[in-house]
Amino acid sequence: MQALETKAIEVTDLTVAYQDKPVLWDIDLDVPPGVLLSIVGPNGAGKTTLIKAILGLVRPAAGNVLIYDKPYEAQRRIVGYVPQRGTVDWDFPTNVLDVVMMGRYGALGWIRRPRKQERALAMNALEKVGMEGYATRQISQLSGGQQQRVFLARALVQDSTVYLMDEPFQGVDATTERAIVDLLQELRENGKTVVVVHHDLQTVTDYFDWVMLLNIRRIASGPVEETFTPENLRQTYGGRIAFIKNE
Amino acid sequence: MENLNILARFDYTLMVVTIGAALLGAVSGSLGTYAVLRRQSLLGDAISHAALPGIAIAFLLTGSKAPLILVLGAAIAGWLGTLLIMSIVRLTRIKYDSALGIVLSTFFGFGLVLHTLIQRTGNANQAGLDTFLFGQAATILASDILTIGVLGGVAIVITFIFWKELKLLVFDEGFAASLGFPLRTLDILLTSLLVIAIVLGLQAVGAVLMSAMLVAPAVAARQWTNKLGLMMFLAACFGALAGVSGAIISSTASRIPTGPTIVLCATVVVGFSIAFASNRGLLWDWIRQKRNRRNLKMTEQP
Amino acid sequence: MLQGQLEIQLIAIVTAVACALPGVFLVLRRMTLMSDAISHAILPGIVLAFFLTESLSSPLLILAAAGTGVLTVVFVELLQRTKLVKEDAAIGLTFPALFSIGVILISRFAGNVHLDMDAVLLGELAYAPLNRLETFGNDLGPVSLYVMGTILLLNLAFILLFYKELKLATFDASLAATLGFAPTLIHYGLMTLVSVTTVGAFDAVGSILVVALIAGPPATAYLMTDRLSRMLLLSAVVGGVNAVSGYWLAFAFDVSIAGSIATVTLLMFGLTFMAVPNRGLIAIARRRACQKWEFAQTMLVIHLFNHEGLPEAEAESEIAHLHEHLRWDPAFATQVVKYALNNRFVLQKETQLTLTQQGRTIAQQALVQ
Numbered sequence: 001m002q003a004l005e006t007k008a009i010e011v012t013d014l015t016v017a018y019q020d021k022p023v024l025w026d027i028d029l030d031v032p033p034g035v036l037l038s039i040v041g042p043n044g045a046g047k048t049t050l051i052k053a054i055l056g057l058v059r060p061a062a063g064n065v066l067i068y069d070k071p072y073e074a075q076r077r078i079v080g081y082v083p084q085r086g087t088v089d090w091d092f093p094t095n096v097l098d099v100v101m102m103g104r105y106g107a108l109g110w111i112r113r114p115r116k117q118e119r120a121l122a123m124n125a126l127e128k129v130g131m132e133g134y135a136t137r138q139i140s141q142l143s144g145g146q147q148q149r150v151f152l153a154r155a156l157v158q159d160s161t162v163y164l165m166d167e168p169f170q171g172v173d174a175t176t177e178r179a180i181v182d183l184l185q186e187l188r189e190n191g192k193t194v195v196v197v198h199h200d201l202q203t204v205t206d207y208f209d210w211v212m213l214l215n216i217r218r219i220a221s222g223p224v225e226e227t228f229t230p231e232n233l234r235q236t237y238g239g240r241i242a243f244i245k246n247e
Numbered sequence: 248m249e250n251l252n253i254l255a256r257f258d259y260t261l262m263v264v265t266i267g268a269a270l271l272g273a274v275s276g277s278l279g280t281y282a283v284l285r286r287q288s289l290l291g292d293a294i295s296h297a298a299l300p301g302i303a304i305a306f307l308l309t310g311s312k313a314p315l316i317l318v319l320g321a322a323i324a325g326w327l328g329t330l331l332i333m334s335i336v337r338l339t340r341i342k343y344d345s346a347l348g349i350v351l352s353t354f355f356g357f358g359l360v361l362h363t364l365i366q367r368t369g370n371a372n373q374a375g376l377d378t379f380l381f382g383q384a385a386t387i388l389a390s391d392i393l394t395i396g397v398l399g400g401v402a403i404v405i406t407f408i409f410w411k412e413l414k415l416l417v418f419d420e421g422f423a424a425s426l427g428f429p430l431r432t433l434d435i436l437l438t439s440l441l442v443i444a445i446v447l448g449l450q451a452v453g454a455v456l457m458s459a460m461l462v463a464p465a466v467a468a469r470q471w472t473n474k475l476g477l478m479m480f481l482a483a484c485f486g487a488l489a490g491v492s493g494a495i496i497s498s499t500a501s502r503i504p505t506g507p508t509i510v511l512c513a514t515v516v517v518g519f520s521i522a523f524a525s526n527r528g529l530l531w532d533w534i535r536q537k538r539n540r541r542n543l544k545m546t547e548q549p
Numbered sequence: 550m551l552q553g554q555l556e557i558q559l560i561a562i563v564t565a566v567a568c569a570l571p572g573v574f575l576v577l578r579r580m581t582l583m584s585d586a587i588s589h590a591i592l593p594g595i596v597l598a599f600f601l602t603e604s605l606s607s608p609l610l611i612l613a614a615a616g617t618g619v620l621t622v623v624f625v626e627l628l629q630r631t632k633l634v635k636e637d638a639a640i641g642l643t644f645p646a647l648f649s650i651g652v653i654l655i656s657r658f659a660g661n662v663h664l665d666m667d668a669v670l671l672g673e674l675a676y677a678p679l680n681r682l683e684t685f686g687n688d689l690g691p692v693s694l695y696v697m698g699t700i701l702l703l704n705l706a707f708i709l710l711f712y713k714e715l716k717l718a719t720f721d722a723s724l725a726a727t728l729g730f731a732p733t734l735i736h737y738g739l740m741t742l743v744s745v746t747t748v749g750a751f752d753a754v755g756s757i758l759v760v761a762l763i764a765g766p767p768a769t770a771y772l773m774t775d776r777l778s779r780m781l782l783l784s785a786v787v788g789g790v791n792a793v794s795g796y797w798l799a800f801a802f803d804v805s806i807a808g809s810i811a812t813v814t815l816l817m818f819g820l821t822f823m824a825v826p827n828r829g830l831i832a833i834a835r836r837r838a839c840q841k842w843e844f845a846q847t848m849l850v851i852h853l854f855n856h857e858g859l860p861e862a863e864a865e866s867e868i869a870h871l872h873e874h875l876r877w878d879p880a881f882a883t884q885v886v887k888y889a890l891n892n893r894f895v896l897q898k899e900t901q902l903t904l905t906q907q908g909r910t911i912a913q914q915a916l917v918q
Contacts, residue, residue, distance in 0.1 A: 013874050015848050022844075025916060026851045055425045062848050062875040073427070081425040088419045092284065093475050102415055106426035113411060138473040154422075217855065217916050288641035289582055296757065338830065339822060341576075345768045348581040349818060352761035356811020359671065359758075363804040380670060381652070455589065455670070455757075459645030462638050470633060502656050507649030514646040521633055529631060 006069060008033040008162050008193035009054060014063030016046070016053050023049050025217045027063070031195060031210070033161075036188045037221075038198040038207070041214035042237055047197045048084070050214065051164050054195075055081055067162055076106060080160035082151050084167050090140050096150050097122055097135040103157035118157075125153040130179060145176030152180065163187065163194045170199070181207050204228055261498050267387035267395060268490030268509060271451040272460065274399030276486020278406070278444035279461030280468070280479045281437055284417050288462045289344075290329065293351040294445045295457035297328030299358025299379055303365060314394065314450075321446040328354050329438055355454075382453035384494060384505035395447050402443045405436070406479070413437060414475055451490070452506035460486065463513035470524035489513035556678040558796050560694050561810065564753045565788035567701035568762035570708055571742045573777075573784050576767040577719050582637075583622065583740070584763045586644035588747040588756040590621040592651025595748065600658070611696075611748050618744025619737060621647060672755030674796075674806040693753060700749040704742055708781070711735060716777055754807040765814035766791060772821045772828055791817055845885040847915050848875065850894050853904050854912035866902045 009031040016024040024046045031037055039047045052058045054065050056072045067075040080103070100122040101114045108114060114122075126132045129149040134142070142150065148168055155163055169177050184194050184207070198204065204211055204224060211228050212221035213236040220232045282288055301324025302317045309316050328350045335346040362376055406413060415423040416433045424430050441461075448460050468481035493509030522529050575581050594617030598610045621643055628639035678691040689695075708715065717725040718732040725732045743763070750759045770783035795810030802809075823830050852875060856865040865874060872882035886902065889895045894908030904912070 013852055013876075015851075015875075017844070022847075022915075026848060026855050028855065052421075057421060057424050060876075061844070062877060064876045076425075076427045079425070081422060083419065083421045083425075087421055089284075089286075092418050093469060093473050093478050094414070094418065095473065099418075102419070102422065105411055105415055105423075105428075108411070110412065111408060140473075217851070283635075283638050286635055286637050288635075288637040289585075292585070292641065335822070338833075339772060339828070341768050341771060342579050344579050344581040345576045345764050345771075348585055348760050348764035349768055349815065351585065352758055353765065353811045353815035353818075356758050356761055356805075356808040357815065359808030360799075360802075360804045360812055363808065364802070367803060456645045456649060458641045459649075462641035463645075466634055466638050466642060504652060504656050507652040510645050510649040511653070514642065514649075517642060521628075521631060527633055529633075 005032065007031060007066070008035075008068060009195065010066040010069075011050075011054065012064050012066075014050075014053055014065065015061045016049055016058055017061045022061075023216065024053065024060075027214075027218050029212060029218060029221055031193055033193050034188060034191050035210040036184055036194045036196070036208050037210035037212060038196050038204055039212045039214055040198055040201065040204060040236070041219075045215040045236075047214055048166055051081075051166050051195070051197060054164060055079070075162075078161040080155035080158035080163045082155045082163070082165040082168055085144065085147050085151060085170060090142070090147060092139065094139060095135070096126070096131065096137050096139060096142070099139060099150055100125055100153045100157055103154040106158065121157045121159075122153070125156040126150075128156055129153045129183065143173075145172040148172050148176060148180070152183065161192055163192060165194065165196045167197050167199065201233070261494070263389055263392065264385055264387050264498075264505070265491050265494045267392050268384050268451055268494040268505070269487040270392060270395045270399060270490070271384075271448050272464065272486030272488070272490030272509070272513075273483040274395065274402065274486070275444045275448040275457075275460040276464030276468075276489075277403055277479045277483040278440050279486075280465040280475075280482045281406075281413065281417060282441055282461050283465040283469070284475075285437075287441075289347060289458060290332075291441065291445055291461040292458035293328055293332065293347045294325035294442055295449060295454040296351045297354035298322070298325045298446060298449065298454065299355050300324050300361055301327075301358075302379065303358050303361035306365060307361065314391065318394075318446045321449065322442050324354065324358075325442045325445060326439070329442070378453070379449065380453045380455055381504060382449065382451045382456070382506040384451040384509065385497070387450065391450065395450075398443055399447055402440045405440060409433070409436065410476075452509055456506055456510045459510045459513055460489075463510070463517045464489065467513075467517045467520040470520040470527045485513065485516050489516060553678050554796075554800075556691050556694065557674055557806070558793055560677050560691060560697060560753060561674060561792035561796055561806070562789045563694065563697045563701050564750050565762050565766070565792040565810070566785045567697055567704055567746055568750055568759060569766040569784040569788035570701075570704045570781060571739060571746060572763035572765075573767040573770070573781050574715060574719055574739055575743065576764060576771060577777075581760070581764045582640055583625070584743050584747065585760045586625065586640045587618040587621050587740070587744050588759050590644040590647035591615075591617040591744060591748055592648050592756070593617060593654060594620075595751075596651050596654045600654075611745055614748035615741055615744040617647070618747065619741055622737070622740045670755045670757055671805070672751060672753050672758065672807050674753045677753055693749075697749050697753070700746055704746060707738065707742055711738070715739070719777075754810070758807045758811045761811040761814045762788065765811075765818055769814075769818045769821045772818075772825050787817060842885065842888050845877075845881070846889045846892065846894065847911065849885055849889050849902075850904060850908045850912040851915060853895065853902060854909060854916075857904060857909075863901065868897070868900055868902055871902075 007030050009029065011027055011029040014024060014027040015022060027050065039050060041047055049058060053060055054072065065072060067079060072079065097119070101118050104114055104118040104121060108118070123132060123135060126135055129152050131146065131149050131153060134146065139147070139150070152168065155165070168180055172180070184196065187194050196208070205228060208224055210222065211224045213219040213227065213232050215236045219236045220227045279291065282291055298321035301320035301322070305316050305320025306312065332346045332350050335341050336343050412428055412433055415428065416430065416437065420430055444461065445457055448457050452460055464482040464485035465478070467485050468478045471481055472478050489509050489512040492512045494505055496512070497503040497505040497508040520528070525531060572584070575584055591614040594613040595610055598607065598613035602609050624643045625639045628634045628642065629636050634642065677693045680692045682689045682692045682695055714725065714730045714735050717728070717730055718735045722732045747756070747759050750762065754762060766784040766788040767780065769787045770780045773783055774780050791813045792810055795813040796806055798813060799806040799809035821829070826832055853866055856862045864870065868886060871877070871886065872879045875882065886895070890897060893905055894911055895902045896905055
């Protein structure tokens, strides 16, 4: 028997159903520490649901999720989350720095307000995403790419070990995409584990070192060179893969 | 002569009414901020109408017309109405707007049935229903001011205590949940605060116009600022302003009802803000566009 | 049954059906609250027309109300278009303002005239038959029956005439636009109808309860069917049933008729919500209880299927450890295994479970769907 290595994320036999309709069937997923993993699959494959299930935002019908051997509730402080950009109202009356500081709210706990220290951490994170000049900018005045950077900065100030990101490349320009990729790879260099819901099959091999192919069930997961095979893709996307590759 | 007349009318009663209207405006304005930001502007309309059967049942059960008991009944019924709206949306394919419309009108209809029952026993008169529909700002007493001040004050203090949590809930629910904040508890808290603001405000403007008291000050305030705290403060100020000016205007002439006057004052504030607010306002926008066009022309011409 | 009772019920039925028909499209287009806004906002239009004609039954009143109703819709849309105000807030701003103007006009100038607020807000069905249509001394019946009847026919004609366009504009406005069906025109046509219907229904039920007639029956019908044509028919039937039973309830307890109809509307909706086949709460609960075992069994076979032939298969199909893998209660896991064994989807080999060919097929089918 091989030595049991601690896994950053360990999903076992996870089934999630909305009302009567199953959206994830018996998912197993092991993510070793320090990898940059993309979750790939067609629309409605349950990618976002999987992220939400790992975060405990949806209740599974069966199965289990562990983060570094403990349930999520015990590990909140080491998990950072980037929701889809479109899920919030960007006309909300607040500025960039304030949104980034929300990343510290979990560590602050109830009632305590952010102070100088949180402000400094937030500024630091904004610098990392190249947005330090926008700290006092109202969030409705940001472009899509800038909004995404702000969300990333918010996750960075969480100072987590594991990051879960839902479509961080959605609707961003090429420059921002490159900057985000650099950032993700830097996180990995620092030993962080990053899980990204991803849409663009063309860039999987360039950006990521691990991949999970998902379509209601797990088709395959592992290092990109072993897992990202035409056969697995065909199983994930059915006949549609030819069309996608021709694009 | 007319001026003298106004001064003479500015007596103790008017002062009490004005203070009461100002307080109510401030409370509903500041708490309405959250309703507007959560796109629940019309929930206030539903809650205020749904409160009628609560008031009737509270009266039928206790036989008392003490404001606190009736307010409690109103609050419970308003709460139940909200709960029903949420359940309908969650459990069926009926959308939010229809669920709201059904609860609003049918709860009110049931309240009307109860009201006719009470009327038949001779314990109440039509005036009671009119009060509910249009408020009775003109009859606010000093003791009412105490109730409004204490309940409204508590509600506002609660928003200060949970400032960070409520802001996160309204802005990004999913992220709040991932940090471990209990969404349902916070949601219940926020809805309860809204219910408090509404049952208090019913006294001033009544059920039909209550939604304006929640929405108008907040919408006006939003045009002047991009900060949540300042928005809430300005909404409170605008609400109070509408209350004061409505109370004074309606006292200057006979047969101008106070509630609708307050609402119209609030509407004027909104109109002014949308037209002239710095940065966001329409006038500002127009000037900026014009300037941009001129700049464009200038760069085109060598 | 007295003639008066019969007439009241007739008026109630006609009003309810006239409201339910356009209501179907409001519910489907998520615009129910627009009817709430319109029913309040048309007050100043009615008041001004009343000042001009000094009569509450003049056709001018209906025209003025319809105009004000459309104006309300325009106001709300203009406010939204500034991008400074969201839709819900735009509605919440517009109708109280217009309604306030109406109230102030009434109390300031019409204090002594017969136009009181309660009539506008609450209506009084019981008085509806008192106003009669007479020609040359012949009594032709209550005026409001004719008014509402005409409005009902108008609504019916509009819906029959533009059925295809309404359907398309409701489910896919952009497609309707590209096909040249002018969804904006349909939209305003519908809003005009809603305004006319609302003012017609004023006499009977007032401006608050008219929302119950507009939203209640269509929402109830929406729980029963998926088809638009059937939804229209069911809404009309539900509206009529609500009206008649509401009337008799009010008669029995001697309470407000309109309020009673609204109450019955809520009860009917609640009853449907609970008991309708397939979509009702009871049906869902029962199905869930049945499906719990089916679902768990499917989970079990998929679990086995996923690990079949893999190195960890032995550990994953150990009966004693199943509940740990799937996070089930041990007793529940035992039950599920028994259920699946009975159905011959799995076989027990000592302490291990293996899939039968049948079980494998079930797993594959579940994964493919």
